[in-house]
Structures are given as structure tokens and as C-alpha cells.
Amino acid sequence: xxxxxxxxxxxxxxxxxxxxxxxxxxxxxxxxxxxxxxxxxxxxxxxxxxxxxxxxxxxxxxxxxxxxxxxxxxxxxxxxxxxxxxxxxxxxxxxxxxxxxxxxxxxxxxxxxxxxxxxxxxxxxxxxxxxxxx
Amino acid sequence: xxxxxxxxxxxxxxxxxxxxxxxxxxxxxxxxxxxxxxxxxxxxxxxxxxxxxxxxxxxxxxxxxxxxxxxxxxxxxxxxxxxxxxxxxxxxxxxxxxxxxxxxxxxxxxxxxxxxxxxxxxxxxxxxxxxxxx
Numbered sequence: 001x002x003x004x005x006x007x008x009x010x011x012x013x014x015x016x017x018x019x020x021x022x023x024x025x026x027x028x029x030x031x032x033x034x035x036x037x038x039x040x041x042x043x044x045x046x047x048x049x050x051x052x053x054x055x056x057x058x059x060x061x062x063x064x065x066x067x068x069x070x071x072x073x074x075x076x077x078x079x080x081x082x083x084x085x086x087x088x089x090x091x092x093x094x095x096x097x098x099x100x101x102x103x104x105x106x107x108x109x110x111x112x113x114x115x116x117x118x119x120x121x122x123x124x125x126x127x128x129x130x131x132x133x134x
Numbered sequence: 135x136x137x138x139x140x141x142x143x144x145x146x147x148x149x150x151x152x153x154x155x156x157x158x159x160x161x162x163x164x165x166x167x168x169x170x171x172x173x174x175x176x177x178x179x180x181x182x183x184x185x186x187x188x189x190x191x192x193x194x195x196x197x198x199x200x201x202x203x204x205x206x207x208x209x210x211x212x213x214x215x216x217x218x219x220x221x222x223x224x225x226x227x228x229x230x231x232x233x234x235x236x237x238x239x240x241x242x243x244x245x246x247x248x249x250x251x252x253x254x255x256x257x258x259x260x261x262x263x264x265x266x267x268x
Contacts, residue, residue: 001161004184008142008214012259021258025231026216027135048216050138050184055259075259077211080142082160082182097159124155125146125189125209 001090002082006112006132007052011065012075015057019044022053033057036111040064043111054111079118079128087115087133099123107133135224136216140246140266141186145199145212149191152209153178156187167191170245174198177245188245213252213262221249221267233257241267 012018015033022044023030031045040063046053056078058066068078084090087107095101100120110116110132119129146152149167156178157164165179174197180187190212192200202212218224221241229235234254244250244266253263 001159002182005139005142005182005187008139010259010261018259021231025135025228025233027227048136048139053139072260074256075261077214077261080211093161094159097155099159122208125144125152126206127144127209127211 001093002084002131003134004083005051006081006083006130006134007054008080009054009056009078009130010075011056011068011072011078013069013073015042015044015055018055018075022046022055028053035059038109039111040066041111079130081116081130081132083134084131085133087117087131090131091117094119135227136218136265137268138217139185140215140217140264140268141188142214143188143190143212143264144209145190145202145206146209147203147207149176149178149189152189156180156189162187169193172243173245174200175245213264215250215264215266217268218265219267221251221265224265225251228253 019030022028029047033042033044035042040059042057042059044055056065091101100123102118107115107117115133117131121128153164156162163181167176167178169176174193176191176193178189190199225235234257236252241249241251249267251265255262
């Protein structure tokens with residue numbers, strides 16, 4: 001069911017410093033910051049040869065990562081995203097297994113313009129898992 | 135400098151249950167468990183089309199992930215691993231930037247039989263970063 005690892009998302013306390021570190025020290029291809037007001041984050045994409053790292057920084061009130069950074073002031077890995085071909089079929093299979101889908105259970109349009117769902121970390125070894133239909 | 139994301143390592147409290155979930159519920163290709171006594175872990179590799187997930191479970195006394203699971207009883211993402219071509223050149227560049235390399239600073243042979251180093255999470259946005267020479 002799951003396909004590629006689409007990205008690893010890292011919440012960071014200083015977006016400019018983190019982007020500079022990935023570009024200058026780690027020598028990666030780092031994109032310009034993008035504000036995603038619908039998702040309450042500013043994102044910097046880091047393009048690795050086989051997947052992406054997404055650096056996340058809070059944007060606006062009620063950012064979904066503000067609480068995470070309060071608990072983890074140095075930052076940390078926020079979620080991992082697996083690709084699926086059919087997000088509704090994936091959701092139904094997961095729910096049938098007893099896994100909890102966050103929110104209403106209906107896919108939302110994610111930061112890449114594609115349908116996404118988030119799964120409850122307590123059902124996935126403490127990892128917040130995003131599914132993205134590709 | 136960094137190349138592919140080699141793997142994401144997830145520490146899990148129940149290796150058989152986590153492997154079964156990735157195989158049966160998430161439909162991924164899950165390998166048999168491997169004991170890595172030199173590293174104090176039993177590992178289950180999950181082969182995604184573009185990278186790997188490594189499920190980690192403590193093996194023996196003084197496992198490096200026992201403390202992590204005590205702090206995170208549900209499990210959690212333990213580290214991410216980036217590939218580099220020359221681990222000594224990478225280490226020297228990182229140290230020159232002020233980043234801390236864990237342990238003696240000399241590469242060890244990792245779970246894949248290749249030289250690895252770990253970088254201090256406080257210097258990398260709260261993420262434990264492994265570098266593996268490929």
C-alpha cells in the first residue's frame with residue numbers, strides 16, 4: 001500500500017539558520033522559504049536525490065507546530081510522509097485495522113496541493129505519519 | 135555533501151507488532167529481523183521504493199536505544215541517516231563549522247557494514263543525524 005517516502009518534516013526554531021546549515025554545511029540543495037498560510041507553516045524544502053526534507057517553522061496564530069516547538073525548543077522530527085495511490089482506500093484499510101485517522105477523517109489538501117491525511121502517533125510507534133495521494 | 139536519505143530509524147516497543155503493522159496494514163516490504171549485537175539492536179528493515187525504514191529494538195545490556203524507549207514508551211523516530219561519499223571529509227567540514235561529532239570522532243562500522251558517524255542532535259535541530267559513507 002505505501003509507496004515512496006515523500007518527505008521527512010523537521011520542525012526548527014530558526015528557519016534561516018537551519019536552511020543555511022543544510023545549504024552551507026551539509027551541502028544540500030535548499031529551496032527558498034514558502035509561506036503556507038493554510039497550513040500555519042513556513043516551509044523550506046531540501047531536495048535530496050531520493051526524497052525531500054521539509055523544514056517547518058510556525059506561521060501565524062494557531063500553527064500546528066507551535067506546541068511541538070514549545071515541547072522541543074531545539075526542534076525535532078515532526079512527521080514522516082508516505083505516498084499512497086488511493087488515499088480513501090488507504091484510510092479505510094487503516095481504520096479497519098483499528099488505526100486512528102486525525103481530524104474529520106476526510107483528506108485535506110496538503111502543502112503540495114495533493115490530498116493528505118494524518119494518522120495518530122500512538123497507533124504508529126510514536127510517529128506522526130502523513131499519507132499523501134500521488 | 136550529503137546525498138541520499140539512506141534511512142529513517144524508528145525505535146519501537148514491540149518489534150513483532152511494528153513489523154506486522156508495516157507488512158499487513160501498511161502493505162510494505164518487510165525483511166526478517168536481524169540481531170546486531172555489535173550495535174545493541176535488533177533491526178527490521180522496511181524496503182520502500184526510494185529509501186528504507188529501520189525498526190529498532192534493544193538487544194542485550196547497554197543498548198543505545200533503551201534510554202530512548204524509556205523516555206518514549208510508545209516509540210519514536212530515533213535518527214535519520216544521510217549518505218556521504220567521504221566520511222572523513224564530511225566530519226572535518228562539520229567540525230570546522232562547529233558541529234559536534236558524537237563519540238571519539240572516528241567512524242565506526244555501522245549496521246550496513248559501512249563507516250558511520252553520529253552528529254549531536256543539539257547542533258542539528260534536535261535530530262540525531264547519522265552519516266554513512268557509501
